[in-house]
Amino acid sequence: EVQLLESGGGLTQPGGSLRLSCAASGFTFSSYAMTWVRQAPGKGLEWVSDISGSSGRTNYADSVKGRFTVSRDNSKNTLHLQMSSLRADDTAVYYCAKTVYGGSYHIDYWGQGTLVTVSS
């Protein structure tokens, strides 16, 4: 059974930093690209970042480029999102997700999410 368990969310002040982690199990972690998707309170889904299975390729949304860094440790089946220079509009539930490619990428499994609140 695929499981994705996020951690690291919480309350931080504007300009602060947080590091999210996602512990994966139930599949061969290194074989799959992974992605982060966030959802602001009462809003829709917004793609944040993704990383290839080998970590050779990363992509970021313009809204987080230069402030967020995605990484993974395939030896520990763990995905990370280092967030810095946080702003109020980064407040959201952050979901870790497993992606599948077959001509197009889509998400086949989602974690339960971790809430990040940026407020003074």
Place this chain on the structure above:
Amino acid sequence: SYVLTQPPSVSVAPGKTAKISCGGNNIGRKSVHWYQQKPGQAPVLAMYYDGDRPSGIPDRFSGSNSGNTATLTISRVEAGDEADYYCQVWDSSSDPPYVFGSGTKVTVL
């Protein structure tokens, strides 16, 4: 960047059919994926590659994609289908490569 347009809400009586549209420029040339999100829960894959159903999704759910509109259809709607539904496409030449629609709230009357 590529834009996906969904109606904010769709209301349907139990037992009837709900159609959720997802509009985009020549979306018929792309693969469309759909996610269902119930209140307080993480999204769940509801349909992929236009019309393929993941295991666990009832066969009352179907999908189509042509021209400028993709559609998720829910037949014989049940109270448990009440949720937000999001369409999504991926395009390596687009920035961002993953694009989600704004979501449609399906209300069962």
